[in-house]
Amino acid sequence: MSGAAVRRVSGTAAVLCGLGTWLPPHAVTNDDLARELDTSDAWIRSRTGIGTRFIAAPSTATSDLAVEAGRRALKSAEADSVDAVVLATTTPDHPCPATAPLVAAQLGLGTVPAFDVGAVCTGFLYALATGAGLIATGTAGSVLVIGADTYSRILDPADRSTRAIFGDGAGAVVLRSGGADEPGALGPPVLGSDGTGSDLITVRSGGSREPLHTTGPIGTGDGGDAGDTNDAGDAPQPDPYFRMAGKAVFRNAVERMADASLTAARRAGWEVADIDRLVAHQANLRILHAVADRMRLPRHRCPVHLDQVGNTAAASIPLALSHAAATGRLTPGHRTLLTAFGGGLTWGACALRWPALTPM
Amino acid sequence: MSSTYDRLVGLLTKGFGVEADEVAPENTFEDLELDSLALVELTLAAQEEFGIPLTDDDLHAKNTMTEAAGVLDAKQVTVR
Numbered sequence: 480m481s482g483a484a485v486r487r488v489s490g491t492a493a494v495l496c497g498l499g500t501w502l503p504p505h506a507v508t509n510d511d512l513a514r515e516l517d518t519s520d521a522w523i524r525s526r527t528g529i530g531t532r533f534i535a536a537p538s539t540a541t542s543d544l545a546v547e548a549g550r551r552a553l554k555s556a557e558a559d560s561v562d563a564v565v566l567a568t569t570t571p572d573h574p575c576p577a578t579a580p581l582v583a584a585q586l587g588l589g590t591v592p593a594f595d596v597g598a599v600c601t602g603f604l605y606a607l608a609t610g611a612g613l614i615a616t617g618t619a620g621s622v623l624v625i626g627a628d629t630y631s632r633i634l635d636p637a638d639r640s641t642r643a644i645f646g647d648g649a650g651a652v653v654l655r656s657g658g659a660d661e662p663g664a665l666g667p668p669v670l671g672s673d674g675t676g677s678d679l680i681t682v683r684s685g686g687s688r689e690p691l692h693t694t695g696p697i698g699t700g701d702g703g704d705a706g707d708t709n710d711a712g713d714a715p716q717p718d719p720y721f722r723m724a725g726k727a728v729f730r731n732a733v734e735r736m737a738d739a740s741l742t743a744a745r746r747a748g749w750e751v752a753d754i755d756r757l758v759a760h761q762a763n764l765r766i767l768h769a770v771a772d773r774m775r776l777p778r779h780r781c782p783v784h785l786d787q788v789g790n791t792a793a794a795s796i797p798l799a800l801s802h803a804a805a806t807g808r809l810t811p812g813h814r815t816l817l818t819a820f821g822g823g824l825t826w827g828a829c830a831l832r833w834p835a836l837t838p839m
Numbered sequence: 840m841s842s843t844y845d846r847l848v849g850l851l852t853k854g855f856g857v858e859a860d861e862v863a864p865e866n867t868f869e870d871l872e873l874d875s876l877a878l879v880e881l882t883l884a885a886q887e888e889f890g891i892p893l894t895d896d897d898l899h900a901k902n903t904m905t906e907a908a909g910v911l912d913a914k915q916v917t918v919r
Binding site (some may be wrong): 536726727729733734772 | 854874875876878880881882883884887895
């Protein structure tokens, strides 16, 4: 069926029918980090469960990872075209424009609608819900949903905690219009946000609140002329790096992911005992365990991938799905919950019965 | 010792790799080598165990087991 458009069945549900992932080739082990920072393999493993992460080469940007994952997802869906592209990322190639149109063009998808979604580590689930919405409204019969991030570009080289946790990567799925009873049909997504916690996960500078450039803002009589520099006065130094308030994030992540997962399960008509797999954003092994415990779900039903790739932000759910499917931990028919938590704060969950497909 | 103390020790032995005979009333969480994330995990577990709301500020690394049991008791009284 190569060379065909995604099969379209008129229906009300978005059906997951393809899965592709990509990791940059350069692995960084805990021992590699320990040579550079005051840390150790034992320290990192006991606090995070992470053993290795992959880092993009200097010449590789988020779009490069997204294109590779997208190409593989299309191949997995046996399709060479879709009607829209939604890209979840916190690390776009540039602040402007969005990265998705470039990705769509590089995939040869023509002039389809393409845009970025920003929900930090919940980005993939927000993008998935957005893609399902495009299908529900008839805007698109099929959508390529990509989660791709290059956190290595926004980590403070001296911050041992974030450098131990985050890695680069991309994952993508293809959604198509179909019936709600089909394997792969997404249940109603559960999404939420709480901006009162917006300071818990940040890249503080580089936006309109705190631009990184040194010329004064236009329209204040304070700058705008070439060569005029902003008198910083007592203003704090710009901080272009990703920061996270570990303890508060840990607790919010556990409570929000567990509660969203239980809501998504209930909406799908499932009891906790019915949940075969909870594929959670791979933030930290201890968070995954605490989520399972809070839900009273056996821990072994939560596939773990972060030991091999770290926390890959918007890419973590498709990467974990692919790894679980490839290792036989996730098989067709499994009642599967996806859940994530991230900066914003944002969180989400979605239920589906795992379809028969070959991850690429 | 209060039953709250015993239940607190029960939580520590069940989920935090602490042996019951290692715990004494005057031990702090720090003495028991609970890191900051473990305190959050314990806070979540204690909420479940005692059916009370706890904030991140209720249990501290420098609390002794007696003090922590006191905090949990006070919360239970409030709930009742």
